[in-house]
Amino acid sequence: MPRSARRPPSPTKPLIRRPVRIGSLNAARLVAELRVLHEEAEDPDVGRMPADDELYGALLYLEAHAGALKKHAARRTAALARVTLWEYLREQADIHQAAAVETARTARVEWTDLAPALAVKSASAAYNKATRLRAALLSDLSPDGAPTVPVRRTPEAVLTAERHAAQRAAEERRAQEHAARRHSLIAPVAQRLLDHRDDLDDDEDVAYWLEQIEAVLPECQTPTQLVGLETYLAAAVRSLRTIERTTSRPAAMTPEARLAYTAAAQLVVG
Known part of the structure; x- marks a missing residue:
């Protein structure tokens, strides 16, 4: 019975078997x-x-x-x-x-x-060879989208991998910009909550987390410090929500305090 002809691999399909390379060497x-x-x-x-x-x-x-x-x-x-x-x-x-x-x-x-510098005979061949050379610098997502795998040395595969890399870089930039916007809001929102602490429920947990916010807020400059501040702010919001859920009474006593509480809740959730 004659064998069916094997289909050639897609030129954009990543290499499933990772090639052996020397890699890092002294x-x-x-x-x-x-x-x-x-x-x-x-x-x-x-x-x-x-x-x-x-x-x-x-x-x-x-x-x-x-x-x-x-x-x-x-x-x-x-x-x-x-x-x-x-x-x-x-x-x-x-x-x-x-x-x-x-x-x-x-x-x-x-x-x-x-x-001629690339030892080929035409502009299109030079473009294709240069594109294949870039495969050495690239890795791409595996078919299941998890680990990275070496890129097949074809122009199609290289261009696909570069497009994926550009998409991932754009997503990372958006995430960093979102984080920067959040960080720029954390300190003023936390300060606003402190400004209205007398109009918030004086539950022991609420008081504790507001004290933590008050202690760290003046020195908050670095991303790590802002993450810590956000952690305390989230804990204060959780405590205020617990009060509302378990006592059926508002955690903020004035419209201004309610606005400060709402802004904090939206920030730590969003």
Whole structure:
């Protein structure tokens, strides 16, 4: 029975299987360890080896002088380390080349001019390659919307991930702006409640939380301090509501106190 043809994956579908990457690596320390191997092997040219942080030059030296290592264990260790370092360099190249393209575009370099620099033949190919390079800088939501996953190296997937990132950034900005607006209101609303404390029910819990508000209010400057103030304000509102619910009497005795209480209640709920 003939097998049905497999459908190609959607170009925008994220990679479900996370690719193995070198990721973070102390390349200079690894180069230094390889330098020690060459020193122990009495490599006569080791003094010409580039500095530990000159990764590309150091790798070229280690490749050209691999024969200086006579012991099998040293040759094996050095060869594996060089493979790791080249892979690390390849990963870093995508990141830095993508940044260079972005800088060039900011400087109004046309895609036609970028084509030979990216080793492609047309402006559209340069655009697509540059878009694929940005995949190294991105992650996207997984299909269930929870963890992030690497982005497939296709222009469609990269553009989709960038659109998602822009949406998340916009949502975060809106949340921060909302929090800033709330913080700007907390201190004056709390002060207004204190101004009318004599016209609020003098229940023990209410009095306690108003005292906490009075103690912290003069020093409230930082976001953390404002969060603490909001916590005390919410507790005072809860105590006032408990009074109204359990005694069937108003917690605020005057219209002004009622307005102050209502404003506090709306702020801590909203």
